[in-house]
Structure formats: structure tokens, C-alpha cells
Amino acid sequence: MQLLRVENLSVTYHSSSGPLSIVERLSLKMDEGEILGVIGESGSGKSVFALSIMGLLSTKMVMRADYLNLDGEDLMKMSAMDRAVYVASKAAIIFQEPQASLNPCFTVSSQLDETLSIHQGGTRKNRRVRALELLDSVGITKPEILLKLYPHQLSGGMNQRVAIAMALACKPRLLIADEPTTALDVTIQAQILELLVNLSQSEKAGLMLITHDFALLSENTDRIGVIYSGQLMEHAATENILNSPRHPYTRALLDSVPQLGDRHVKGSRLFALQGQIPAMDQLPVGCRLGPRCPKAEKQCVNKPELLSVENHGKVRCHLAKPSPTVKKPLEQEEQ
Amino acid sequence: MNNIPQFYQQRRIPSSAARWWKNFTDNKLATSALLLLSLIILIAIFSPFIAPYDPTLQSADYLLPPSWYEDGTSAHIFGTDALGRDLFSRLAHGAGLSLKLATFVVAIAASVGIFLGSLTALSNQFVDQITIRIMDLVLALPSLLLAVVIVAIIGPGLPNAIYAVAIVLIPHFVLVTRSAIKNEVNKEYVTAMILDGSGKIRLFCKSIFPNILPPLIVQLTLAFSTAILEIAALGFLGLGAQAPHPEWGTILSESHNNIVNAPWTVTLPGLAIFFTLLSINLVGDGLRDAMDLGN
Amino acid sequence: MHLLEAQNLSKCYNLRNYQFGKTARLEAIKNISFTLDAGQTLAIVGESGSGKSTLARQIIGIEAPTNGRVVFNGEELNYKNKKHRKLRFKNIRMIFQNPYESLNPQARVGSTLEEVLLINTQLSAKQRKRKIEETLTKVGLLPEHQYRYPYMFSGGQRQRIAIARAIILDPKIIIADEPLSALDVSIQAQILNLMQELQEQMKISYLFISHDLNVVEHIADNVMVMFHGEVVELGSIEHIYDDPQHPYTQALFASTPMYRRRFPDFAQPQFSKRKGVGEEGCCFAKRCQYCQSHCEQEAPPLLSDQNGHEIACFNVNSDQKQAS
Numbered sequence: 001m002q003l004l005r006v007e008n009l010s011v012t013y014h015s016s017s018g019p020l021s022i023v024e025r026l027s028l029k030m031d032e033g034e035i036l037g038v039i040g041e042s043g044s045g046k047s048v049f050a051l052s053i054m055g056l057l058s059t060k061m062v063m064r065a066d067y068l069n070l071d072g073e074d075l076m077k078m079s080a081m082d083r084a085v086y087v088a089s090k091a092a093i094i095f096q097e098p099q100a101s102l103n104p105c106f107t108v109s110s111q112l113d114e115t116l117s118i119h120q121g122g123t124r125k126n127r128r129v130r131a132l133e134l135l136d137s138v139g140i141t142k143p144e145i146l147l148k149l150y151p152h153q154l155s156g157g158m159n160q161r162v163a164i165a166m167a168l169a170c171k172p173r174l175l176i177a178d179e180p181t182t183a184l185d186v187t188i189q190a191q192i193l194e195l196l197v198n199l200s201q202s203e204k205a206g207l208m209l210i211t212h213d214f215a216l217l218s219e220n221t222d223r224i225g226v227i228y229s230g231q232l233m234e235h236a237a238t239e240n241i242l243n244s245p246r247h248p249y250t251r252a253l254l255d256s257v258p259q260l261g262d263r264h265v266k267g268s269r270l271f272a273l274q275g276q277i278p279a280m281d282q283l284p285v286g287c288r289l290g291p292r293c294p295k296a297e298k299q300c301v302n303k304p305e306l307l308s309v310e311n312h313g314k315v316r317c318h319l320a321k322p323s324p325t326v327k328k329p330l331e332q333e334e335q
Numbered sequence: 336m337n338n339i340p341q342f343y344q345q346r347r348i349p350s351s352a353a354r355w356w357k358n359f360t361d362n363k364l365a366t367s368a369l370l371l372l373s374l375i376i377l378i379a380i381f382s383p384f385i386a387p388y389d390p391t392l393q394s395a396d397y398l399l400p401p402s403w404y405e406d407g408t409s410a411h412i413f414g415t416d417a418l419g420r421d422l423f424s425r426l427a428h429g430a431g432l433s434l435k436l437a438t439f440v441v442a443i444a445a446s447v448g449i450f451l452g453s454l455t456a457l458s459n460q461f462v463d464q465i466t467i468r469i470m471d472l473v474l475a476l477p478s479l480l481l482a483v484v485i486v487a488i489i490g491p492g493l494p495n496a497i498y499a500v501a502i503v504l505i506p507h508f509v510l511v512t513r514s515a516i517k518n519e520v521n522k523e524y525v526t527a528m529i530l531d532g533s534g535k536i537r538l539f540c541k542s543i544f545p546n547i548l549p550p551l552i553v554q555l556t557l558a559f560s561t562a563i564l565e566i567a568a569l570g571f572l573g574l575g576a577q578a579p580h581p582e583w584g585t586i587l588s589e590s591h592n593n594i595v596n597a598p599w600t601v602t603l604p605g606l607a608i609f610f611t612l613l614s615i616n617l618v619g620d621g622l623r624d625a626m627d628l629g630n
Numbered sequence: 631m632h633l634l635e636a637q638n639l640s641k642c643y644n645l646r647n648y649q650f651g652k653t654a655r656l657e658a659i660k661n662i663s664f665t666l667d668a669g670q671t672l673a674i675v676g677e678s679g680s681g682k683s684t685l686a687r688q689i690i691g692i693e694a695p696t697n698g699r700v701v702f703n704g705e706e707l708n709y710k711n712k713k714h715r716k717l718r719f720k721n722i723r724m725i726f727q728n729p730y731e732s733l734n735p736q737a738r739v740g741s742t743l744e745e746v747l748l749i750n751t752q753l754s755a756k757q758r759k760r761k762i763e764e765t766l767t768k769v770g771l772l773p774e775h776q777y778r779y780p781y782m783f784s785g786g787q788r789q790r791i792a793i794a795r796a797i798i799l800d801p802k803i804i805i806a807d808e809p810l811s812a813l814d815v816s817i818q819a820q821i822l823n824l825m826q827e828l829q830e831q832m833k834i835s836y837l838f839i840s841h842d843l844n845v846v847e848h849i850a851d852n853v854m855v856m857f858h859g860e861v862v863e864l865g866s867i868e869h870i871y872d873d874p875q876h877p878y879t880q881a882l883f884a885s886t887p888m889y890r891r892r893f894p895d896f897a898q899p900q901f902s903k904r905k906g907v908g909e910e911g912c913c914f915a916k917r918c919q920y921c922q923s924h925c926e927q928e929a930p931p932l933l934s935d936q937n938g939h940e941i942a943c944f945n946v947n948s949d950q951k952q953a954s
Contacts, residue, residue, distance in 0.1 A: 042814055053663060079816040186885050187881055187898065187899050188885075189885060190884070190886070190898060206743065213813055215888050256815055257815065258845055259821075260844075263847060263848070263871075269826065270819040270823055272820040273819070276786060276787070277817075278681070348738070348779065349783070368684075423761055523728065526732075528745070530656050530690060531714070531746045532719040541734075541737065541745060543736075545736035
């Protein structure tokens with residue numbers, strides 16, 4: 001069953017010098033139990049996208065969407081209050097900095113308890129039992145001790161586990177993890193990622209993994225969406241993206257990370273996209289990647305649309321030919 | 336590597352100060368406050384030429400109401416006080432006196448305070464702690480009370496009042512400077528400059544000082560308004576400027592007996608103090624915002 | 631003769647506890663030795679808190695090590711000696727992790743660079759200007775960028791400025807403390823390429839501190855793996871990346887998705903810490919899957935096999951002894 005369907009979601013930021021489009025007409029679908037990877041660089045709007053689904057945007061940002069369906073209900077038709085309550089019961093978000101998402105003034109137990117009392121109520125005893133269960137499910141071996149501690153007494157990995165436990169308190173159908181492992185050490189990263197994947201599998205909940213690192217997505221995700229400068233550039237199954245990316249940006253992202261066994265050789269260089277990510281108020285005409293794109297052509301000054309490519313997925317590029325009738329240029333390229 | 340696409344080239348790169356100025360002028364309230372303040376400063380500077388009468392010249396027209404009253408005259412726009420002195424002339428001269436004294440006070444307090452603050456921040460734990468405790472001790476007493484105590488010890492009079500207010504203001508400068516520097520020295524660019532082989536003095540002048548300037552400038556404006564207020568307060572209490580001097584506090588204290596039958600003699604100097612302080616504080620707030628954005 | 635040699639470097643910090651009279655001692659790095667040759671890259675790999683940055687601070691000379699020596703070009707660098715300091719600051723330069731913090735926000739780029747020349751060289755104003763423009767071009771910026779303030783640049787460009795500042799004195803060694811981790815993926819590749827290009831042009835040696843195993847494999851000649859302030863494994867890139875021996879190194883690889891394919895058998899570290907391991911035991915004993923009783927009581931020495939691959943682990947070292 002479909003869990004999340006987003007049609008043409010746009011977010012506009014009203015700055016002092018006029019409105020800026022941060023996310024532009026983004027469309028995505030997620031099924032139950034699916035793990036979707038969203039990849040993008042800083043400032044690409046990937047976090048804003050996640051916040052807009054959760055309804056957590058700042059007041060200076062305005063979200064519009066043709067259709068935003070979460071677990072069978074259209075959020076756009078709800079009032080703000082109903083929406084907040086509904087989203088809180090269906091979805092949860094985990095942030096990059098676990099220390100920042102926990103309140104330093106309260107113990108783990110009181111924070112978990114508060115979340116639980118909002119979501120399921122019950123007596124204090126019941127809530128405590130549930131809290132212990134939750135902590136146990138995120139792989140904490142001695143939850144009784146941990147409950148009495150404050151966030152600053154825990155390591156980053158532990159804090160992130162507590163944050164995940166809090167997110168799980170509402171039994172979410174959709175779990176959004178915004179760079180959940182970026183602030184953690186390498187050895188902890190793998191554990192947290194594994195935990196998230198296992199939890200979403202066992203609960204049949206959707207997991208949206210937002211990151212800037214392809215390596216995190218390669219093993220676990222079903223599909224990947226690539227966001228650049230507020231637009232979805234490519235959206236396809238993970239193996240398609242990794243093995244035969246159709247968008248030059250995806251290709252560049254994959255190539256700019258050293259590959260396995262890529263040793264130091266004199267004169268060897270990584271592929272690097274030139275230039276900078278454009279500022280939101282200085283977007284280029286036409287394709288947003290245009291000025292940096294190694295394959296840019298004349299037609300790239302026109303805005304490309306996100307179109308389906310056969311046996312692949314959706315790509316926003318003039319060079320990835322969508323319909324089967326215009327297959328010629330692809331063949332030419334191959335020659 | 337030279338074919339990197341460049342973004343739009345500005346012809347002239349504005350300096351930090353220019354950027355602050357632009358941010359400041361974007362703030363309408365602060366800009367109008369600055370205009371008001373400049374007007375007051377202009378009046379203060381040109382008071383000998385603007386004032387129609389000598390501020391101490393007495394006349395028979397005592398307690399003449401301001402010109403907008405029915406029986407007021409245009410010869411004395413703000414009216415006269417109990418001794419028949421022209422109030423406008425007195426206030427204009429008082430503006431000159433107040434601003435001059437405040438500038439002097441702030442100059443003393445700032446130079447001593449910033450010097451001491453830098454010294455404490457860069458010296459060892461022991462010196463630092465001792466200085467901070469002394470400053471805390473001074474700050475623990477209400478500033479006006481302290482000024483009164485100091486004047487009581489060294490005797491009333493304008494010069495002594497100035498020293499008293501300056502002493503009261505020094506701890507603020509010390510603390511602001513110290514905390515700003517303590518913040519700065521741990522920043523990576525300071526480390527980077529040490530690694531460039533820079534000596535201590537160069538490090539302070541080039542790297543630390545420009546970056547602690549914003550809080551210091553804000554502190555300067557705050558100190559300026561405090562100085563004006565305290566000098567006026569001491570004048571009002573008869574501990575600062577003495578009777579014939581056209582000092583705002585002194586004018587107030589001379590005329591507060593007449594508050595019922597000649598309210599303008601009290602209201603007008605009060606308003607002068609109020610607007611001066613208001614404009615200075617608004618400018619200070621505007622500066623703070625402007626410089627925070629710059630970073 | 632090696633270009634740079636660190637001999638038994640240790641650093642202890644006295645931590646103030648704000649309880650009267652009580653101070654704790656933190657041994658940030660313990661007994662670290664390594665060598666670096668001209669034009670080579672030594673990568674230091676480890677988690678946060680493993681003492682990588684502390685080690686960098688001892689080498690660059692911001693702090694004096696508690697113990698041990700830093701030898702540059704055959705000459706021991708004394709922390710206090712003014713001449714040594716000058717020599718050190720001129721020949722060993724540093725690139726910081728966060729390009730948003732390592733540049734003075736109130737100084738134009740040109741004046742930041744000019745300071746470096748003013749302090750360390752005798753160049754005239756004209757020569758300085760030429761050198762600044764040359765250096766900016768070398769790192770892929772334009773000469774007119776010298777008139778700008780740091781806030782006008784993006785992260786990648788700021789890191790280029792930081793690199794310009796490091797290379798402007800034609801140093802022998804550059805210490806790069808996580809130079810990529812604050813940058814975006816597509817920008818990381820640019821900076822990495824630039825660093826390699828400069829190395830080949832100017833024969834600079836890098837001490838490259840990173841937690842990113844792919845990047846290290848791409849740039850390094852030798853790798854030093856650190857854990858809790860100690861070196862657990864040290865060897866050439868082939869030693870470490872083809873045949874990692876120490877359980878911690880193996881755990882690192884097992885935690886990185888890309889390398890899990892190459893080393894499918896390696897165990898991840900234990901999440902829960904083992905109890906009752908004292909200070910005197912192996913630094914990794916608390917998390918090690920292969921920990922035995924003597925690992926908890928005694929720290930294994932860093933021993934080198936015949937190929938110069940150094941490992942600090944009882945299990946590995948005893949195996950080798952038996953084999954030989």
C-alpha cells in the first residue's frame with residue numbers, strides 16, 4: 001500500500017529581498033516498508049523537504065503542494081491543527097545532532113515519558129514499561145540505568161539511540177532520518193544505520209534516509225532520489241542509480257568519491273564538478289546544473305522536466321532521452 | 336584550474352565598516368534616532384551661536400511660559416525660569432556641557448577599561464581572577480550610589496563628579512573586553528595566525544582587536560548614555576555641576592520647586608535628557624544588530 | 631634521513647575538576663612514533679577522541695609535548711627555541727578542518743596572506759603582491775579575490791584560501807586536519823584534486839588526518855590507525871588496505887559499507903563495553919571481539935613484522951611469532 005505520495009511540493013522562503021524557491025515541485029512516492037534514500041548537498045533543500053512533510057517549517061517558509069498524502073489521508077485538506085496531530089501520530093523525524101534534539105535539562109526518562117504520555121497515555125507504570133521496551137528495541141542493554149541519565153552524560157551514539165527511541169514512541173508509519181549518522185563516528189554510524197533499517201523492516205514502516213553520502217544508501221535503500229538546488233534530478237531504483245545513473249549530477253556525485261581500491265597514483269585525479277553550488281537567489285537559467293555540467297549543450301538553457309525513462313526511473317535532463325521514439329541520440333552516444 | 340566559472344564580480348568590495356553602515360541604515364528606527372542624535376549634537380556644538388541669550392543672564396521676566404502658551408512670547412521660545420533666565424539658551428548650553436562631559440567620561444573609562452580588560456584576558460589565571468573579583472565587587476554596588484560615595488569622599492564639584500562616573504563605568508568595559516577577547520583567542524583563525532609565526536602584539540592588533548570591536552562599540556554607546564544620566568543625576572543631587580552652570584541635572588534641581596506653577600521648567604530639561612538618552616540607546620541597538628549581521 | 635620524525639610523543643592534559651584540589655590527568659596521546667618522507671602522504675585515521683588532532687598540535691608546535699621529540703630534517707625542534715619555532719612555522723603549515731572558522735572574518739583575503747609573508751619573508755611590497763596573486767592562481771582562485779572578505783566565499787573557496795595560506799611559504803610539510811569533512815561531496819573532490827596537484831608540483835609531504843577511509847586510500851602512501859591516543863596499526867597503504875591485522879582496523883573497515891564488500895568476514899566492534907578492563911590493558915580491549923584475559927591486564931607493544939607493518943595486538947603478534 002502506498003504510504004506517502006507527494007505531488008509538486010514547493011517551499012518558498014520569504015527573505016528580505018523577495019521570495020526564494022527552496023524546493024521546487026518535488027514529487028515522490030513511498031510504499032509501506034520501503035526505504036527511500038534522498039541524497040543532496042548542503043543547501044539543496046533536502047532537509048527543508050523533510051521538514052515540510054512533517055509540517056515543521058519556520059514561519060518564513062511557505063509550503064504548497066498539489067497533493068500530500070500520508071498513510072491514506074490528504075494532509076493538504078486538513079486544518080493546521082488536525083494536520084499537526086495527524087502527522088505526529090503517523091510520522092517521526094530524527095535529526096543530525098542528537099545532542100541538539102534532546103533537551104539537556106531533563107533526564108532521558110522524563111523526556112521519553114512526556115512523549116509517551118502524549119502519544120499513548122496510560123498510567124505512569126505502563127509508560128515506564130513501554131519506555132524500557134523502546135530503549136531495549138534500539139539496542140540499549142541496560143535501559144534502567146540509562147533512564148536516569150541526562151543527555152550530556154551519554155555519548156553521541158547513545159543519544160542518537162535515545163532520539164530514535166523517542167521517534168518510535170508514536171509507532172510511526174513513516175520515519176524520516178535527516179543525516180542520522182553524520183555527527184557520529186564511523187564505527188557507530190554502521191550500527192545506527194543497521195538499527196534504523198532493522199526497525200523499519202520489523203515494523204513495516206517506511207524509512208526516508210536523507211544524506212549526502214552515497215555509501216550509506218548503497219546497501220540498504222530500495223530507491224534513491226537525487227536533489228540538487230531544490231529540484232529532484234533523478235529518482236529511480238537503487239541499483240539503477242548506482243550502476244547506470246542517467247543524470248550527469250548523479251554520475252558526478254558517484255565519481256567524485258574515491259572508488260574501492262583507488263590508490264594514490266601520480267597524476268591521477270578524481271572527477272570533480274567544477275564551480276560552486278549556486279546560491280538560491282542566483283540560480284542559473286534553464287537547467288540548474290547547467291554551468292557546472294560537463295555535458296551541457298545548447299538546449300540546456302531551457303528548463304528540463306522530470307520525465308520517465310524506460311527501465312530506469314525519472315530523470316530531469318535533456319540528454320536522458322525519455323520516450324522510446326527518440327532513442328537515436330543515446331545510441332549515438334554509445335558509439 | 337583557471338576555468339572555474341566565476342560569480343558576478345563586484346566593482347568595489349565594501350569594507351566591514353561600510354557593510355555595517357549599510358545594515359545600520361536599513362534599520363529605519365535606528366536611522367531616525369541617529370538623525371535626532373546628530374541634531375542634538377549640532378545644537379550642542381553650535382549652542383553659543385544658536386542661543387539667543389547668555390544662559391546665566393537674569394532678567395525681570397521670570398517664569399515666563401513657552402511661546403506656545405497664551406501668554407508666552409516669541410522672544411523666549413521655551414520660556415524663562417524663576418530667575419528670568421532664557422530656558423532655551425540654558426538647555427542648548429546644557430546639551431553642549433552634557434555631551435562634552437559624557438565624551439570625556441567615556442573616553443577615560445573606555446581607555447582604562449579596554450586596556451585593563453585586554454591585560455586581564457591575556458594574563459594568567461591568577462591576575463585574571465583577582466581583577467574579575469574586584470570588578471564584580473564594584474559592580475555589586477548600584478552605580479549611582481557608588482558615584483555618590485566617591486563624590487562624598489573626594490568632595491563635590493564637576494571635576495570630581497566626572498572622575499566618579501568614569502570609575503563607575505570602567506568595570507563594564509573591563510568585563511566586556513575581557514569576555515570578548517576570551518571568546519576570540521580560542522577561535523581557529525587566531526591559532527592559524529599564531530602558526531603564521533605572528534608575535535603577540537601583531538596578533539592582538541590584526542586578529543583579535545578588529546573582531547572584538549563590535550561589542551566594544553555597543554558598550555561605548557551604552558556607557559555614553561549612562562554617563563549623561565549619571566552626570567545629570569549628580570548635578571540634580573547637587574554633587575556635580577554647581578548652581579549657575581546650565582547643566583541639565585542642575586537645571587532640573589533648581590526648578591523642581593516650581594513644578595506646579597511652572598511645569599515647563601521641569602518638563603523641558605527632562606524631555607531633553609529623555610530624547611538624548613533614547614536616541615543614543617536606539618543607535619546603540621541599531622549598531623548591535625548591524626554588526627551582528629555582518630558576521 | 632627522514633623529513634619529519636616523531637619520537638615517542640606523549641601529551642598529558644591536567645583537567646581541572648572544580649572540586650578543590652582534585653585534578654584529573656588525561657593522556658591524550660601515548661608514545662607515538664612515526665616518520666614522514668619528502669613528497670609522501672601519511673594518513674592518520676581514527677575516531678573522534680582518538681588523539682589525531684592532539685598529535686597534530688604537538689607536531690605543528692602549538693603545544694609542547696609532555697614527552698618525546700619532533701625531528702625535522704635531522705634537527706630536533708625545541709618548543710621554546712625561537713629559531714626552531716620560526717623554522718617550524720615556515721616549513722610545517724596547517725590546513726584546518728572548518729574553513730568557516732580558520733579565516734579572520736575582519737581581514738581581506740589579501741591581507742591575511744600578506745601577513746604571512748610579512749612575518750616570514752623579506753619580500754618587498756611588490757614582490758609580496760606578486761606572490762599572493764601567484765598563490766591564489768595556483769589554488770584555483772583569481773588574483774582579484776585578494777580584495778574580498780572571507781564571508782563572500784563558499785566553503786570550498788574558503789578551503790582554497792586556507793590552502794593558499796598554507797602553501798604561500800613553500801613549506802615542506804602540510805598538516806591537514808580533516809580538510810574535507812566540512813565540505814560538500816562535489817567540492818571535496820575538487821579540494822582533494824587540488825591537494826594532490828600541489829603535492830606533485832611542490833613536493834609537499836602531507837600529514838593527512840581523516841576518518842574517511844575512501845579518501846585515505848586515494849591519497850595516502852602510509853597509514854597510521856589510532857585508537858584512544860595510541861597507535862594500533864601503522865604501515866603502507868598496501869599493508870593496511872589489503873591486509874589489515876588489528877581488530878580495530880578491521881572493525882573500521884567492517885563499519886564502512888564500501889569496504890564491507892572487500893572484507894566480508896571482519897567483525898564490527900562490540901557495542902557494549904566490556905567491564906573490568908583497567909588502564910593498564912590494551913586500549914581496544916573494551917570493545918574487541920577477540921579480547922582474551924591477558925589483553926585486559928597488559929598493553930600489547932607496537933611490533934613490526936619483517937615488512938615494516940607495525941601492529942599492537944597480542945593475538946596477531948603471537949601468531950606471527952609462531953609462524954616464523
